[in-house]
Amino acid sequence: MNIKQYLDSTYLKTAQQANLTEMENTKVVQHFIQEAIDEDFKLIMIRPDHVKLANDMILKHKSKVLIGTVIDFPNGNSDLEPKLQQAQTAINDHADELDFVINYEAFKNGEITLIKTEIIACAKLALSNKKNIKFIIEVAALSNHQIIQICALIKNTIIANFKEENFANIFVKSSTGFYTTINNLPNGATLETIILMLENSNPLPVKAAGGVRNIDDALTMIQLGVKRIGTSVAKTIADGHVSNENY
Template sequence: MNIKQYLDSTYLKTPDQAGISVEEDLTVVMSFIQEAIHEQFKLIMIRPNHVALAKKMINDAKSKLTIGTVISFPEGTNSLEEKLAEANQAIVDGVDDLDFVCNYQAFKNGTIDLVKKEILEGTKLGLEHHKIVKWIIEVAALSDDQIIQLSALIKNVVMDNFKESSFSSVFVKSSTGFFKTQDGLPNGATVHTIIMMLENASPLPVKAAGGVRTYDEAVEMIQLGVKRIGTSSAKAIANGMEANGAY
């Protein structure tokens, strides 16, 4: 197993969140991109404003590394128009994967038509431009029943509106890694939540993001059936060490 081809090396903190300057942040982002190129990970996951930089670095290195970014991150409450505009700009800048934060608050409030509409239109935009699309459902904010229902809703929208050949390009993703939980509860992927997602999103693939901290945990997720793993400690995990990042 080449575990590196499952790993989306991830850096999504803003300068404020990291407690550093904009210039220092740029240095950190560039180091993550360079590391991902060198380590031959599947993808580098960064904020939208860094996509063009990543594209240039990857092209200069003649690397096969792909680029992912997050849309409406981390709350997912932007309007559909705002989400599509942000995704469109990322496409122009050279992105390969679009990870939309699903409006899970609207889902929890019963505004199901809004959620269906954004899944339909966001997926359509990505697929029309030959991009991978992922829908982040934020499992730590949902009950088990809600995880099951939202995973199934995404699956049904995709299966009802797109060709079977597209299904492998639309993921259901567990977490942003930024949700604030109480009492130290996990804010990312767990075996329990991933099993529910796999059972209810299939045939769509699943990405486990947040909470995968060791090589053995990553292997366990892959053996369960996940196709991607998001982590800010991809190099540590690939080398058999425990993750030292928060995501």
């Protein structure tokens, strides 16, 4: 097994969040992109405004690294039309995969029709452009019961509206890595939440994002059935070391 082909190397901080200038932050992004190219990771996950940069670098090196980006990140509470517009821009800039933050607060408020409409429209846009799509459910914002419910809702909505041949291209993803928890509780993937996601998202694939910091954790997730792992320490994991980073 090639662990690198499960890793989505991730850098999603803005310059302000990283306490850097825009130029300094762009250099960090370039480092992550170059590292993904050099290490042959599955994908580089970056913010939409850096997709063109990634595409230029990947083309220059004739690399097979995929480009992923986040949509309506990190809160997922925009109206549908801005989500779709942002996604279309990313598609035009040659993103390969689109990770939509689902409107999990609307889901918690019982706005199920809104969530279904969002799922269908976003998936149609992605699939019609031959892109993978991932729905980020933000597990740290949900109870275990809500994780089960939202995974089942995504799964059932996809099954009812799309062909089986598309299922492998539609992921359920655990976390943004930016959710603020109380008492320093985990804000990313845990074994408990991933097991719930796997049990209730099947046949849709699952991506574990956040909280996977070493090779043993990564292998455990893969053995459980996870198809992708989102992490800001992909090289550390691939090299068999341990990181103290949160994502």
